Amino acid sequence: MSLNKLHIFKTVYECGNTADAAALLKVTRPAISQNLSRLEDELGISLFTRFPKGLIPTPQGHQLARNVGPLLDQLNIEISAVSHNQDSRVGILHIGAPQATGTLYMPRIVERFNALYPNVEIHLYLESSTLQLARLMKGELDFAIIDVYGGEELHRNFQSYCFSETLVEEFVVLACSPRYYEENIAGDLSFDKLASLDFLTTQDTALELKSWFYDQFGKIPPSLTKRVIANNGIALIDCARRHLGAFATGSNLIKEYVEHGELIEITPRSRGENNSICLAQLLDKKPSALEKAFITVLKDYAQSTWGRE
The missing domain is CATH 3.40.190.10 (Periplasmic binding protein-like II)
Known part of the structure:
Protein backbone atom coordinates (compact mmCIF):
# COMPACT_ATOMS: atom_id res chain seq x y z
CA MET A 1 0.00 0.00 0.00
CA SER A 2 1.44 3.36 -1.01
CA LEU A 3 1.14 6.71 0.71
CA ASN A 4 -0.05 8.11 -2.62
CA LYS A 5 -3.24 5.97 -2.49
CA LEU A 6 -3.94 7.12 1.07
CA HIS A 7 -3.33 10.73 0.07
CA ILE A 8 -5.80 10.36 -2.83
CA PHE A 9 -8.35 8.74 -0.52
CA LYS A 10 -8.03 11.58 2.00
CA THR A 11 -8.45 14.21 -0.73
CA VAL A 12 -11.56 12.49 -2.16
CA TYR A 13 -12.96 12.11 1.34
CA GLU A 14 -12.55 15.83 2.01
CA CYS A 15 -13.81 16.92 -1.45
CA GLY A 16 -16.75 14.52 -1.60
CA ASN A 17 -16.28 13.73 -5.29
CA THR A 18 -13.59 12.67 -7.74
CA ALA A 19 -13.89 15.72 -9.99
CA ASP A 20 -12.83 18.24 -7.33
CA ALA A 21 -10.18 15.85 -6.00
CA ALA A 22 -8.72 15.41 -9.49
CA ALA A 23 -8.59 19.17 -9.99
CA LEU A 24 -6.91 19.68 -6.61
CA LEU A 25 -4.31 16.95 -7.20
CA LYS A 26 -3.89 17.89 -10.88
CA VAL A 27 -4.56 14.35 -12.14
CA THR A 28 -7.35 12.81 -14.21
CA ARG A 29 -10.62 11.50 -12.76
CA PRO A 30 -9.91 7.96 -14.09
CA ALA A 31 -6.58 8.01 -12.21
CA ILE A 32 -8.43 8.95 -9.02
CA SER A 33 -10.99 6.19 -9.51
CA GLN A 34 -8.33 3.58 -10.31
CA ASN A 35 -6.30 4.37 -7.18
CA LEU A 36 -9.41 4.26 -4.98
CA SER A 37 -10.43 0.90 -6.41
CA ARG A 38 -6.94 -0.53 -5.86
CA LEU A 39 -6.92 0.74 -2.28
CA GLU A 40 -10.30 -0.88 -1.61
CA ASP A 41 -9.03 -4.14 -3.14
CA GLU A 42 -5.95 -4.10 -0.94
CA LEU A 43 -8.00 -3.42 2.20
CA GLY A 44 -10.85 -5.76 1.20
CA ILE A 45 -13.49 -3.15 2.10
CA SER A 46 -15.61 -0.46 0.42
CA LEU A 47 -14.61 3.06 1.35
CA PHE A 48 -17.34 4.93 -0.52
CA THR A 49 -20.84 4.35 -1.78
CA ARG A 50 -21.01 5.69 -5.34
CA PHE A 51 -23.86 8.02 -6.35
CA PRO A 52 -24.28 10.02 -9.58
CA LYS A 53 -23.71 13.29 -7.74
CA GLY A 54 -20.84 12.20 -5.55
CA LEU A 55 -19.41 9.72 -3.08
CA ILE A 56 -20.68 8.95 0.40
CA PRO A 57 -18.09 7.46 2.80
CA THR A 58 -18.94 4.07 4.29
CA PRO A 59 -18.41 3.50 8.03
CA GLN A 60 -15.04 1.92 7.14
CA GLY A 61 -14.23 5.01 5.05
CA HIS A 62 -14.97 7.32 7.99
CA GLN A 63 -12.82 5.14 10.26
CA LEU A 64 -9.89 5.14 7.84
CA ALA A 65 -10.11 8.91 7.46
CA ARG A 66 -10.06 9.34 11.26
CA ASN A 67 -7.06 7.02 11.59
CA VAL A 68 -4.80 8.09 8.72
CA GLY A 69 -5.88 11.70 8.26
CA PRO A 70 -3.86 13.12 11.20
CA LEU A 71 -0.86 10.98 10.21
CA LEU A 72 -0.87 12.33 6.66
CA ASP A 73 -1.29 15.89 7.95
CA GLN A 74 1.72 15.46 10.26
CA LEU A 75 3.73 13.96 7.41
CA ASN A 76 2.97 17.00 5.25
CA ILE A 77 4.06 19.27 8.09
CA GLU A 78 7.38 17.40 8.41
CA ILE A 79 8.00 17.54 4.65
CA SER A 80 7.22 21.25 4.61
CA ALA A 81 9.65 21.79 7.49
CA VAL A 82 12.42 20.11 5.52
CA SER A 83 11.68 22.29 2.49
CA HIS A 84 11.57 25.37 4.70
CA ASN A 85 14.99 24.53 6.13
CA GLN A 86 16.43 24.23 2.62
CA ASP A 87 15.13 27.65 1.64
CA SER A 88 15.47 29.69 4.82
CA ARG A 89 18.75 28.24 6.12
CA VAL A 90 17.18 27.24 9.41
CA VAL A 168 44.61 25.84 4.10
CA GLU A 169 48.15 24.70 3.35
CA GLU A 170 50.57 24.42 6.26
CA PHE A 171 53.89 22.85 7.20
CA VAL A 172 54.16 19.87 9.52
CA VAL A 173 56.73 20.90 12.10
CA LEU A 174 58.40 19.43 15.17
CA ALA A 175 57.96 21.66 18.21
CA CYS A 176 58.74 21.85 21.92
CA SER A 177 59.03 24.45 24.65
CA PRO A 178 62.11 26.73 24.74
CA ARG A 179 63.13 25.22 28.09
CA TYR A 180 62.90 21.67 26.81
CA TYR A 181 64.95 22.72 23.78
CA GLU A 182 67.75 24.17 25.88
CA GLU A 183 67.84 21.24 28.30
CA ASN A 184 67.64 18.44 25.74
CA ILE A 185 68.75 19.73 22.32
CA ALA A 186 70.87 22.85 22.82
CA GLY A 187 71.45 23.33 19.12
CA ASP A 188 72.26 19.70 18.27
CA LEU A 189 69.86 18.95 15.41
CA SER A 190 71.39 15.65 14.38
CA PHE A 191 69.27 12.60 13.68
CA ASP A 192 70.57 10.71 16.72
CA LYS A 193 69.96 13.61 19.11
CA LEU A 194 66.43 14.29 17.91
CA ALA A 195 65.56 10.59 17.84
CA SER A 196 66.47 10.35 21.54
CA LEU A 197 63.92 12.97 22.68
CA ASP A 198 60.75 12.36 24.66
CA PHE A 199 57.81 12.51 22.27
CA LEU A 200 54.16 13.44 22.46
CA THR A 201 51.95 11.79 19.86
CA THR A 202 48.32 11.38 18.85
CA GLN A 203 48.55 7.63 18.28
CA ASP A 204 50.49 4.65 19.52
CA THR A 205 52.07 4.11 16.09
CA ALA A 206 53.45 7.69 16.12
CA LEU A 207 53.00 7.86 12.35
CA GLU A 208 53.16 11.66 12.24
CA LEU A 209 56.56 11.60 13.98
CA LYS A 210 57.92 8.87 11.72
CA SER A 211 56.75 10.80 8.67
CA TRP A 212 58.47 13.94 9.96
CA PHE A 213 61.79 12.11 10.49
CA TYR A 214 61.59 10.53 7.04
CA ASP A 215 60.93 13.93 5.43
CA GLN A 216 63.86 15.55 7.27
CA PHE A 217 66.45 12.75 7.25
CA GLY A 218 65.23 10.13 4.79
CA LYS A 219 65.06 7.51 7.53
CA ILE A 220 62.97 6.60 10.58
CA PRO A 221 64.26 5.98 14.12
CA PRO A 222 64.13 2.28 15.09
CA SER A 223 62.31 3.28 18.29
CA LEU A 224 60.82 6.40 19.83
CA THR A 225 60.25 7.27 23.48
CA LYS A 226 56.54 8.11 23.67
CA ARG A 227 56.04 10.13 26.82
CA VAL A 228 52.39 11.07 26.22
CA ILE A 229 49.82 9.61 23.81
CA ALA A 230 46.62 11.64 23.43
CA ASN A 231 44.06 11.70 20.65
CA ASN A 232 43.70 15.47 20.83
CA GLY A 233 46.39 17.77 19.46
CA ILE A 234 45.41 20.61 21.79
CA ALA A 235 46.24 18.37 24.76
CA LEU A 236 49.66 17.69 23.21
CA ILE A 237 50.26 21.41 22.79
CA ASP A 238 49.60 21.91 26.49
CA CYS A 239 51.91 19.01 27.38
CA ALA A 240 54.65 20.55 25.23
CA ARG A 241 54.16 23.93 26.90
CA ARG A 242 54.76 22.12 30.20
CA HIS A 243 58.15 20.90 28.94
CA LEU A 244 57.19 17.22 28.61
CA GLY A 245 58.64 16.62 25.16
CA ALA A 246 58.44 17.31 21.42
CA PHE A 247 55.60 16.65 18.99
CA ALA A 248 54.77 16.93 15.28
CA THR A 249 51.96 19.31 14.41
CA GLY A 250 50.59 21.67 11.80
CA SER A 251 52.32 25.04 11.80
CA ASN A 252 49.03 26.94 11.96
CA LEU A 253 48.02 25.21 15.18
CA ILE A 254 51.03 26.47 17.10
CA LYS A 255 51.48 29.86 15.42
CA GLU A 256 50.12 31.82 18.37
CA TYR A 257 52.21 29.83 20.88
CA VAL A 258 55.38 30.42 18.84
CA GLU A 259 54.64 34.14 18.61
CA HIS A 260 54.16 34.28 22.40
CA GLY A 261 57.40 32.41 23.05
CA GLU A 262 55.74 29.36 24.57
CA LEU A 263 56.85 26.95 21.81
CA ILE A 264 59.60 26.86 19.21
CA GLU A 265 59.93 24.97 15.94
CA ILE A 266 62.75 22.44 15.49
CA THR A 267 64.01 22.78 11.93
CA PRO A 268 67.10 20.67 11.16
CA ARG A 269 66.74 21.03 7.35
CA SER A 270 63.37 22.64 6.58
CA ARG A 271 60.06 23.47 8.23
CA GLY A 272 58.72 20.11 7.07
CA GLU A 273 56.40 18.61 4.50
CA ASN A 274 53.04 20.10 3.60
CA ASN A 275 49.73 19.29 5.20
CA SER A 276 46.52 20.23 3.41
CA ILE A 277 43.39 20.97 5.39
Missing part, protein backbone atom coordinates in the same frame (compact mmCIF):
# COMPACT_ATOMS: atom_id res chain seq x y z
CA GLY A 91 17.80 23.77 10.76
CA ILE A 92 20.61 21.38 11.73
CA LEU A 93 24.14 20.87 10.41
CA HIS A 94 26.41 17.89 11.08
CA ILE A 95 30.09 18.79 10.54
CA GLY A 96 33.28 16.79 11.08
CA ALA A 97 36.74 18.21 11.79
CA PRO A 98 40.14 16.98 13.09
CA GLN A 99 40.47 17.04 16.87
CA ALA A 100 43.03 19.81 17.14
CA THR A 101 41.87 21.93 14.21
CA GLY A 102 38.26 21.51 15.28
CA THR A 103 38.97 22.41 18.90
CA LEU A 104 41.00 25.51 18.04
CA TYR A 105 39.24 26.92 14.97
CA MET A 106 35.70 25.56 14.67
CA PRO A 107 34.32 27.55 17.65
CA ARG A 108 35.56 30.74 15.97
CA ILE A 109 33.97 29.77 12.64
CA VAL A 110 30.71 28.75 14.33
CA GLU A 111 30.66 32.11 16.14
CA ARG A 112 30.81 33.94 12.81
CA PHE A 113 28.17 31.72 11.27
CA ASN A 114 25.87 32.04 14.29
CA ALA A 115 25.95 35.83 14.01
CA LEU A 116 24.45 35.48 10.52
CA TYR A 117 22.19 32.46 11.10
CA PRO A 118 21.30 32.28 14.81
CA ASN A 119 18.59 29.61 14.41
CA VAL A 120 20.86 26.78 13.30
CA GLU A 121 21.74 23.81 15.52
CA ILE A 122 25.29 22.62 14.80
CA HIS A 123 26.63 19.17 15.67
CA LEU A 124 30.45 18.97 15.63
CA TYR A 125 32.27 15.63 15.38
CA LEU A 126 35.94 16.02 16.27
CA GLU A 127 37.81 12.89 15.23
CA SER A 128 40.32 11.47 12.77
CA SER A 129 39.95 12.01 9.03
CA THR A 130 39.42 8.28 8.53
CA LEU A 131 36.45 8.25 10.91
CA GLN A 132 35.03 11.39 9.33
CA LEU A 133 35.11 9.84 5.87
CA ALA A 134 33.34 6.78 7.24
CA ARG A 135 30.63 9.06 8.67
CA LEU A 136 30.32 10.82 5.30
CA MET A 137 29.74 7.49 3.58
CA LYS A 138 26.97 6.66 6.08
CA GLY A 139 25.30 10.03 5.55
CA GLU A 140 25.98 11.09 9.15
CA LEU A 141 27.84 14.27 8.14
CA ASP A 142 26.84 17.06 5.78
CA PHE A 143 30.53 17.67 5.09
CA ALA A 144 33.89 17.27 6.81
CA ILE A 145 37.15 19.12 7.25
CA ILE A 146 40.03 16.66 6.95
CA ASP A 147 43.82 16.57 7.20
CA VAL A 148 45.64 14.89 4.33
CA TYR A 149 49.11 14.90 5.87
CA GLY A 150 50.83 11.82 4.48
CA GLY A 151 47.47 11.25 2.88
CA GLU A 152 48.12 9.58 -0.47
CA GLU A 153 46.40 6.42 0.73
CA LEU A 154 43.60 8.49 2.24
CA HIS A 155 43.11 10.25 -1.10
CA ARG A 156 42.93 6.96 -2.96
CA ASN A 157 40.39 5.60 -0.49
CA PHE A 158 37.89 8.43 -0.78
CA GLN A 159 38.40 10.04 -4.18
CA SER A 160 35.91 7.66 -5.83
CA TYR A 161 33.01 8.89 -3.69
CA CYS A 162 34.16 12.25 -2.29
CA PHE A 163 35.67 15.40 -3.65
CA SER A 164 37.94 17.64 -1.64
CA GLU A 165 38.84 21.30 -1.83
CA THR A 166 41.92 22.69 -0.10
CA LEU A 167 41.17 25.30 2.54
CA CYS A 278 40.54 20.19 3.02
CA LEU A 279 36.77 20.37 2.77
CA ALA A 280 35.35 16.95 1.85
CA GLN A 281 31.84 16.26 0.52
CA LEU A 282 30.11 13.33 -1.14
CA LEU A 283 30.20 13.53 -4.93
CA ASP A 284 26.50 12.84 -5.46
CA LYS A 285 25.18 15.01 -2.61
CA LYS A 286 23.48 18.28 -3.49
CA PRO A 287 24.38 20.81 -0.77
CA SER A 288 21.45 22.53 0.89
CA ALA A 289 21.26 26.32 1.14
CA LEU A 290 22.19 25.94 4.81
CA GLU A 291 25.34 23.95 3.98
CA LYS A 292 26.33 26.45 1.29
CA ALA A 293 25.97 29.29 3.78
CA PHE A 294 28.26 27.61 6.32
CA ILE A 295 30.82 26.68 3.67
CA THR A 296 30.91 30.32 2.54
CA VAL A 297 31.74 31.43 6.10
CA LEU A 298 34.28 28.59 6.43
CA LYS A 299 36.12 29.53 3.23
CA ASP A 300 36.13 33.21 4.12
CA TYR A 301 37.66 32.41 7.50
CA ALA A 302 40.25 30.10 5.94
CA GLN A 303 41.30 32.72 3.37
CA SER A 304 41.33 35.75 5.64
CA THR A 305 42.11 34.59 9.16
CA TRP A 306 43.15 30.93 9.57
CA GLY A 307 46.59 30.76 11.12
CA ARG A 308 46.98 34.56 11.23
CA GLU A 309 45.37 35.35 14.56
Whole structure:
Protein backbone atom coordinates (compact mmCIF):
# COMPACT_ATOMS: atom_id res chain seq x y z
CA MET A 1 0.00 0.00 0.00
CA SER A 2 1.44 3.36 -1.01
CA LEU A 3 1.14 6.71 0.71
CA ASN A 4 -0.05 8.11 -2.62
CA LYS A 5 -3.24 5.97 -2.49
CA LEU A 6 -3.94 7.12 1.07
CA HIS A 7 -3.33 10.73 0.07
CA ILE A 8 -5.80 10.36 -2.83
CA PHE A 9 -8.35 8.74 -0.52
CA LYS A 10 -8.03 11.58 2.00
CA THR A 11 -8.45 14.21 -0.73
CA VAL A 12 -11.56 12.49 -2.16
CA TYR A 13 -12.96 12.11 1.34
CA GLU A 14 -12.55 15.83 2.01
CA CYS A 15 -13.81 16.92 -1.45
CA GLY A 16 -16.75 14.52 -1.60
CA ASN A 17 -16.28 13.73 -5.29
CA THR A 18 -13.59 12.67 -7.74
CA ALA A 19 -13.89 15.72 -9.99
CA ASP A 20 -12.83 18.24 -7.33
CA ALA A 21 -10.18 15.85 -6.00
CA ALA A 22 -8.72 15.41 -9.49
CA ALA A 23 -8.59 19.17 -9.99
CA LEU A 24 -6.91 19.68 -6.61
CA LEU A 25 -4.31 16.95 -7.20
CA LYS A 26 -3.89 17.89 -10.88
CA VAL A 27 -4.56 14.35 -12.14
CA THR A 28 -7.35 12.81 -14.21
CA ARG A 29 -10.62 11.50 -12.76
CA PRO A 30 -9.91 7.96 -14.09
CA ALA A 31 -6.58 8.01 -12.21
CA ILE A 32 -8.43 8.95 -9.02
CA SER A 33 -10.99 6.19 -9.51
CA GLN A 34 -8.33 3.58 -10.31
CA ASN A 35 -6.30 4.37 -7.18
CA LEU A 36 -9.41 4.26 -4.98
CA SER A 37 -10.43 0.90 -6.41
CA ARG A 38 -6.94 -0.53 -5.86
CA LEU A 39 -6.92 0.74 -2.28
CA GLU A 40 -10.30 -0.88 -1.61
CA ASP A 41 -9.03 -4.14 -3.14
CA GLU A 42 -5.95 -4.10 -0.94
CA LEU A 43 -8.00 -3.42 2.20
CA GLY A 44 -10.85 -5.76 1.20
CA ILE A 45 -13.49 -3.15 2.10
CA SER A 46 -15.61 -0.46 0.42
CA LEU A 47 -14.61 3.06 1.35
CA PHE A 48 -17.34 4.93 -0.52
CA THR A 49 -20.84 4.35 -1.78
CA ARG A 50 -21.01 5.69 -5.34
CA PHE A 51 -23.86 8.02 -6.35
CA PRO A 52 -24.28 10.02 -9.58
CA LYS A 53 -23.71 13.29 -7.74
CA GLY A 54 -20.84 12.20 -5.55
CA LEU A 55 -19.41 9.72 -3.08
CA ILE A 56 -20.68 8.95 0.40
CA PRO A 57 -18.09 7.46 2.80
CA THR A 58 -18.94 4.07 4.29
CA PRO A 59 -18.41 3.50 8.03
CA GLN A 60 -15.04 1.92 7.14
CA GLY A 61 -14.23 5.01 5.05
CA HIS A 62 -14.97 7.32 7.99
CA GLN A 63 -12.82 5.14 10.26
CA LEU A 64 -9.89 5.14 7.84
CA ALA A 65 -10.11 8.91 7.46
CA ARG A 66 -10.06 9.34 11.26
CA ASN A 67 -7.06 7.02 11.59
CA VAL A 68 -4.80 8.09 8.72
CA GLY A 69 -5.88 11.70 8.26
CA PRO A 70 -3.86 13.12 11.20
CA LEU A 71 -0.86 10.98 10.21
CA LEU A 72 -0.87 12.33 6.66
CA ASP A 73 -1.29 15.89 7.95
CA GLN A 74 1.72 15.46 10.26
CA LEU A 75 3.73 13.96 7.41
CA ASN A 76 2.97 17.00 5.25
CA ILE A 77 4.06 19.27 8.09
CA GLU A 78 7.38 17.40 8.41
CA ILE A 79 8.00 17.54 4.65
CA SER A 80 7.22 21.25 4.61
CA ALA A 81 9.65 21.79 7.49
CA VAL A 82 12.42 20.11 5.52
CA SER A 83 11.68 22.29 2.49
CA HIS A 84 11.57 25.37 4.70
CA ASN A 85 14.99 24.53 6.13
CA GLN A 86 16.43 24.23 2.62
CA ASP A 87 15.13 27.65 1.64
CA SER A 88 15.47 29.69 4.82
CA ARG A 89 18.75 28.24 6.12
CA VAL A 90 17.18 27.24 9.41
CA GLY A 91 17.80 23.77 10.76
CA ILE A 92 20.61 21.38 11.73
CA LEU A 93 24.14 20.87 10.41
CA HIS A 94 26.41 17.89 11.08
CA ILE A 95 30.09 18.79 10.54
CA GLY A 96 33.28 16.79 11.08
CA ALA A 97 36.74 18.21 11.79
CA PRO A 98 40.14 16.98 13.09
CA GLN A 99 40.47 17.04 16.87
CA ALA A 100 43.03 19.81 17.14
CA THR A 101 41.87 21.93 14.21
CA GLY A 102 38.26 21.51 15.28
CA THR A 103 38.97 22.41 18.90
CA LEU A 104 41.00 25.51 18.04
CA TYR A 105 39.24 26.92 14.97
CA MET A 106 35.70 25.56 14.67
CA PRO A 107 34.32 27.55 17.65
CA ARG A 108 35.56 30.74 15.97
CA ILE A 109 33.97 29.77 12.64
CA VAL A 110 30.71 28.75 14.33
CA GLU A 111 30.66 32.11 16.14
CA ARG A 112 30.81 33.94 12.81
CA PHE A 113 28.17 31.72 11.27
CA ASN A 114 25.87 32.04 14.29
CA ALA A 115 25.95 35.83 14.01
CA LEU A 116 24.45 35.48 10.52
CA TYR A 117 22.19 32.46 11.10
CA PRO A 118 21.30 32.28 14.81
CA ASN A 119 18.59 29.61 14.41
CA VAL A 120 20.86 26.78 13.30
CA GLU A 121 21.74 23.81 15.52
CA ILE A 122 25.29 22.62 14.80
CA HIS A 123 26.63 19.17 15.67
CA LEU A 124 30.45 18.97 15.63
CA TYR A 125 32.27 15.63 15.38
CA LEU A 126 35.94 16.02 16.27
CA GLU A 127 37.81 12.89 15.23
CA SER A 128 40.32 11.47 12.77
CA SER A 129 39.95 12.01 9.03
CA THR A 130 39.42 8.28 8.53
CA LEU A 131 36.45 8.25 10.91
CA GLN A 132 35.03 11.39 9.33
CA LEU A 133 35.11 9.84 5.87
CA ALA A 134 33.34 6.78 7.24
CA ARG A 135 30.63 9.06 8.67
CA LEU A 136 30.32 10.82 5.30
CA MET A 137 29.74 7.49 3.58
CA LYS A 138 26.97 6.66 6.08
CA GLY A 139 25.30 10.03 5.55
CA GLU A 140 25.98 11.09 9.15
CA LEU A 141 27.84 14.27 8.14
CA ASP A 142 26.84 17.06 5.78
CA PHE A 143 30.53 17.67 5.09
CA ALA A 144 33.89 17.27 6.81
CA ILE A 145 37.15 19.12 7.25
CA ILE A 146 40.03 16.66 6.95
CA ASP A 147 43.82 16.57 7.20
CA VAL A 148 45.64 14.89 4.33
CA TYR A 149 49.11 14.90 5.87
CA GLY A 150 50.83 11.82 4.48
CA GLY A 151 47.47 11.25 2.88
CA GLU A 152 48.12 9.58 -0.47
CA GLU A 153 46.40 6.42 0.73
CA LEU A 154 43.60 8.49 2.24
CA HIS A 155 43.11 10.25 -1.10
CA ARG A 156 42.93 6.96 -2.96
CA ASN A 157 40.39 5.60 -0.49
CA PHE A 158 37.89 8.43 -0.78
CA GLN A 159 38.40 10.04 -4.18
CA SER A 160 35.91 7.66 -5.83
CA TYR A 161 33.01 8.89 -3.69
CA CYS A 162 34.16 12.25 -2.29
CA PHE A 163 35.67 15.40 -3.65
CA SER A 164 37.94 17.64 -1.64
CA GLU A 165 38.84 21.30 -1.83
CA THR A 166 41.92 22.69 -0.10
CA LEU A 167 41.17 25.30 2.54
CA VAL A 168 44.61 25.84 4.10
CA GLU A 169 48.15 24.70 3.35
CA GLU A 170 50.57 24.42 6.26
CA PHE A 171 53.89 22.85 7.20
CA VAL A 172 54.16 19.87 9.52
CA VAL A 173 56.73 20.90 12.10
CA LEU A 174 58.40 19.43 15.17
CA ALA A 175 57.96 21.66 18.21
CA CYS A 176 58.74 21.85 21.92
CA SER A 177 59.03 24.45 24.65
CA PRO A 178 62.11 26.73 24.74
CA ARG A 179 63.13 25.22 28.09
CA TYR A 180 62.90 21.67 26.81
CA TYR A 181 64.95 22.72 23.78
CA GLU A 182 67.75 24.17 25.88
CA GLU A 183 67.84 21.24 28.30
CA ASN A 184 67.64 18.44 25.74
CA ILE A 185 68.75 19.73 22.32
CA ALA A 186 70.87 22.85 22.82
CA GLY A 187 71.45 23.33 19.12
CA ASP A 188 72.26 19.70 18.27
CA LEU A 189 69.86 18.95 15.41
CA SER A 190 71.39 15.65 14.38
CA PHE A 191 69.27 12.60 13.68
CA ASP A 192 70.57 10.71 16.72
CA LYS A 193 69.96 13.61 19.11
CA LEU A 194 66.43 14.29 17.91
CA ALA A 195 65.56 10.59 17.84
CA SER A 196 66.47 10.35 21.54
CA LEU A 197 63.92 12.97 22.68
CA ASP A 198 60.75 12.36 24.66
CA PHE A 199 57.81 12.51 22.27
CA LEU A 200 54.16 13.44 22.46
CA THR A 201 51.95 11.79 19.86
CA THR A 202 48.32 11.38 18.85
CA GLN A 203 48.55 7.63 18.28
CA ASP A 204 50.49 4.65 19.52
CA THR A 205 52.07 4.11 16.09
CA ALA A 206 53.45 7.69 16.12
CA LEU A 207 53.00 7.86 12.35
CA GLU A 208 53.16 11.66 12.24
CA LEU A 209 56.56 11.60 13.98
CA LYS A 210 57.92 8.87 11.72
CA SER A 211 56.75 10.80 8.67
CA TRP A 212 58.47 13.94 9.96
CA PHE A 213 61.79 12.11 10.49
CA TYR A 214 61.59 10.53 7.04
CA ASP A 215 60.93 13.93 5.43
CA GLN A 216 63.86 15.55 7.27
CA PHE A 217 66.45 12.75 7.25
CA GLY A 218 65.23 10.13 4.79
CA LYS A 219 65.06 7.51 7.53
CA ILE A 220 62.97 6.60 10.58
CA PRO A 221 64.26 5.98 14.12
CA PRO A 222 64.13 2.28 15.09
CA SER A 223 62.31 3.28 18.29
CA LEU A 224 60.82 6.40 19.83
CA THR A 225 60.25 7.27 23.48
CA LYS A 226 56.54 8.11 23.67
CA ARG A 227 56.04 10.13 26.82
CA VAL A 228 52.39 11.07 26.22
CA ILE A 229 49.82 9.61 23.81
CA ALA A 230 46.62 11.64 23.43
CA ASN A 231 44.06 11.70 20.65
CA ASN A 232 43.70 15.47 20.83
CA GLY A 233 46.39 17.77 19.46
CA ILE A 234 45.41 20.61 21.79
CA ALA A 235 46.24 18.37 24.76
CA LEU A 236 49.66 17.69 23.21
CA ILE A 237 50.26 21.41 22.79
CA ASP A 238 49.60 21.91 26.49
CA CYS A 239 51.91 19.01 27.38
CA ALA A 240 54.65 20.55 25.23
CA ARG A 241 54.16 23.93 26.90
CA ARG A 242 54.76 22.12 30.20
CA HIS A 243 58.15 20.90 28.94
CA LEU A 244 57.19 17.22 28.61
CA GLY A 245 58.64 16.62 25.16
CA ALA A 246 58.44 17.31 21.42
CA PHE A 247 55.60 16.65 18.99
CA ALA A 248 54.77 16.93 15.28
CA THR A 249 51.96 19.31 14.41
CA GLY A 250 50.59 21.67 11.80
CA SER A 251 52.32 25.04 11.80
CA ASN A 252 49.03 26.94 11.96
CA LEU A 253 48.02 25.21 15.18
CA ILE A 254 51.03 26.47 17.10
CA LYS A 255 51.48 29.86 15.42
CA GLU A 256 50.12 31.82 18.37
CA TYR A 257 52.21 29.83 20.88
CA VAL A 258 55.38 30.42 18.84
CA GLU A 259 54.64 34.14 18.61
CA HIS A 260 54.16 34.28 22.40
CA GLY A 261 57.40 32.41 23.05
CA GLU A 262 55.74 29.36 24.57
CA LEU A 263 56.85 26.95 21.81
CA ILE A 264 59.60 26.86 19.21
CA GLU A 265 59.93 24.97 15.94
CA ILE A 266 62.75 22.44 15.49
CA THR A 267 64.01 22.78 11.93
CA PRO A 268 67.10 20.67 11.16
CA ARG A 269 66.74 21.03 7.35
CA SER A 270 63.37 22.64 6.58
CA ARG A 271 60.06 23.47 8.23
CA GLY A 272 58.72 20.11 7.07
CA GLU A 273 56.40 18.61 4.50
CA ASN A 274 53.04 20.10 3.60
CA ASN A 275 49.73 19.29 5.20
CA SER A 276 46.52 20.23 3.41
CA ILE A 277 43.39 20.97 5.39
CA CYS A 278 40.54 20.19 3.02
CA LEU A 279 36.77 20.37 2.77
CA ALA A 280 35.35 16.95 1.85
CA GLN A 281 31.84 16.26 0.52
CA LEU A 282 30.11 13.33 -1.14
CA LEU A 283 30.20 13.53 -4.93
CA ASP A 284 26.50 12.84 -5.46
CA LYS A 285 25.18 15.01 -2.61
CA LYS A 286 23.48 18.28 -3.49
CA PRO A 287 24.38 20.81 -0.77
CA SER A 288 21.45 22.53 0.89
CA ALA A 289 21.26 26.32 1.14
CA LEU A 290 22.19 25.94 4.81
CA GLU A 291 25.34 23.95 3.98
CA LYS A 292 26.33 26.45 1.29
CA ALA A 293 25.97 29.29 3.78
CA PHE A 294 28.26 27.61 6.32
CA ILE A 295 30.82 26.68 3.67
CA THR A 296 30.91 30.32 2.54
CA VAL A 297 31.74 31.43 6.10
CA LEU A 298 34.28 28.59 6.43
CA LYS A 299 36.12 29.53 3.23
CA ASP A 300 36.13 33.21 4.12
CA TYR A 301 37.66 32.41 7.50
CA ALA A 302 40.25 30.10 5.94
CA GLN A 303 41.30 32.72 3.37
CA SER A 304 41.33 35.75 5.64
CA THR A 305 42.11 34.59 9.16
CA TRP A 306 43.15 30.93 9.57
CA GLY A 307 46.59 30.76 11.12
CA ARG A 308 46.98 34.56 11.23
CA GLU A 309 45.37 35.35 14.56
